[in-house]
Amino acid sequence: xxxxxxxxxxxxxxxxxxxxxxxxxxxxxxxFLGPNAAGKTTTMRILTGFLAPTxxxxxxxxxxxxxxSLEARQRIGYFPEAMxxxxxxxxxxxxxxxxxxxxxxxxxxxxxxEEVVDICHLEEYIDVLIGKLSKGFRQRVxxxxxxxxxxxxxILDEPTIGIDPIQVAMTRQLIKELGKERTILLxxxxxxxxxxxxxxxxxxxxxxxxxxxxIENLSSLVSGSKRIRLEVEGPAEKVAERLRQIExxxxxxxxxxxxxxxxxxxxxxxxxxxxxxxxxxxxxxxxESIEMSLEDIFLKLTTEEETSQ
Amino acid sequence: xxxxxxxALKEFKSYLASPMAYVVTGIFLVFTGFFFQSSxxxxxxxxxxxxxxxxxxxxxxxxxxxxxxxxxxxxxxxxLELLLTAPVRDNEVIVGKFLGSLGxxxxxLALTFYYPLLLMWFGDPDWGPIATGYLGLFLxxxxxxxxxxxxxxxxxxxxxxAVVAGGxxxxxxxxxxxxxxxxxxxxxxxxxxxxxxxxxxxxxGMIDTxxxxxxLSITVLFLFLAIRSLENSRWS
Numbered sequence: 001x002x003x004x005x006x007x008x009x010x011x012x013x014x015x016x017x018x019x020x021x022x023x024x025x026x027x028x029x030x031x032f033l034g035p036n037a038a039g040k041t042t043t044m045r046i047l048t049g050f051l052a053p054t055x056x057x058x059x060x061x062x063x064x065x066x067x068x069s070l071e072a073r074q075r076i077g078y079f080p081e082a083m084x085x086x087x088x089x090x091x092x093x094x095x096x097x098x099x100x101x102x103x104x105x106x107x108x109x110x111x112x113x114e115e116v117v118d119i120c121h122l123e124e125y126i127d128v129l130i131g132k133l134s135k136g137f138r139q140r141v142x143x144x145x146x147x148x149x150x151x152x153x154x155i156l157d158e159p160t161i162g163i164d165p166i167q168v169a170m171t172r173q174l175i176k177e178l179g180k181e182r183t184i185l186l187x188x189x190x191x192x193x194x195x196x197x198x199x200x201x202x203x204x205x206x207x208x209x210x211x212x213x214x215i216e217n218l219s220s221l222v223s224g225s226k227r228i229r230l231e232v233e234g235p236a237e238k239v240a241e242r243l244r245q246i247e248x249x250x251x252x253x254x255x256x257x258x259x260x261x262x263x264x265x266x267x268x269x270x271x272x273x274x275x276x277x278x279x280x281x282x283x284x285x286x287x288e289s290i291e292m293s294l295e296d297i298f299l300k301l302t303t304e305e306e307t308s309q
Numbered sequence: 310x311x312x313x314x315x316x317a318l319k320e321f322k323s324y325l326a327s328p329m330a331y332v333v334t335g336i337f338l339v340f341t342g343f344f345f346q347s348s349x350x351x352x353x354x355x356x357x358x359x360x361x362x363x364x365x366x367x368x369x370x371x372x373x374x375x376x377x378x379x380x381x382x383x384x385x386x387x388x389l390e391l392l393l394t395a396p397v398r399d400n401e402v403i404v405g406k407f408l409g410s411l412g413x414x415x416x417x418l419a420l421t422f423y424y425p426l427l428l429m430w431f432g433d434p435d436w437g438p439i440a441t442g443y444l445g446l447f448l449x450x451x452x453x454x455x456x457x458x459x460x461x462x463x464x465x466x467x468x469x470x471a472v473v474a475g476g477x478x479x480x481x482x483x484x485x486x487x488x489x490x491x492x493x494x495x496x497x498x499x500x501x502x503x504x505x506x507x508x509x510x511x512x513x514g515m516i517d518t519x520x521x522x523x524x525l526s527i528t529v530l531f532l533f534l535a536i537r538s539l540e541n542s543r544w545s
Binding site for chain 1: 326386390
């Protein structure tokens, strides 16, 4: 549904997107993740036709963006970063304007506006000027205009930023609902959002894709993915040193009277750790393995990128 | 065409929703009314000449104020992003916005129509120069709006857009005066290129095709430049 090949974008001399390629299949909800200034917004602006790429090709809904931009744009619903809206229009007149611009059939406009207003819970505000709405409601108007023409592809750039937690939960629920029948690319730097809403995640940093996989597989991508937390009675330095010598242990750190043992990919040295501690004559108080959260993976991937440069 | 109409109507409505169009129309009516009246009492002839002369200069001043927000504001607020990602061609955006502002110009000129009606009430005016005078003002106003729209496409700062448009318009207006100082052939060319040199014919009741073609060319040229400038923003 979305195909990106060798996409590169320079702003003058500044390289914003560096030769990235990815696919989003029909019906998938894909999280587009990265720290600020990683190139998420630039990529989305190219996908929606707002910016032209320096190099590379983009297909959306089967149309080549460089040749059939209008046909592609017809099939995209877009929620830009910060959701810019005309503050001098009422919600109704704005949705009427967007639905006309996006080529909705004239006879459908009235009923479709009622439908999206219902979906986005804007009933009470339909005749209020957009400039008078709070951030949360403006954001709902943004979602409403993105879905009004029933697009096949939705591109949402940080749709839950700067709104209160109840509305965040509502928006996520809405994205989930929409994702049942539509293809969605959702950018965010809020990690739990991805695990709640997305099937797959693409992590981008400094213009490059650093990881791309289904959420449940992502942790195996990271070296030292398994972590074990230990509580041991014994001389801290000596224990840590012995632990480091165990095969399959990648790194050991000591904090708050706990040892955190990071293991190499595919290794489970729990048995050996136990043996080592018993041999050393110390007492093992607790041992538990901790799953890496999305945050850990994200941090690891994006900071590894930095240190390697 | 449908997209152009949608954009034109939206722009026309947002003019009506903001004070700017009313202020501009108010200023236009107060000053043209004053000059209409004073030329009547000074020359005591049944003509709208005073209104046409000062109306044309006022249009040069006021058109940039009307057009300055058309694209600059969308750039500043970021709303341009949604407009340009809608399935709309760049030329539909520009022509739509131009027609929206032309609608306000038409309304403004329509409101001055009581000047010739007053003349008709009290006398027997020659309708030829009145009709061509209005045509001239409309063409000149349209060209000025196109220049203003182009200036608005260059920047996200409305004041800069207005100043640039005003500067271009006044340069095009006063370049006609420089024509007299130049050698004959060159002077004629420069004179033809001036916004001001074609207007007197319209005031005298003549329909000069050269003048019509000139104003339409300026309009089309600057609309074209505005379209290119908009296209260019995608390649930044």
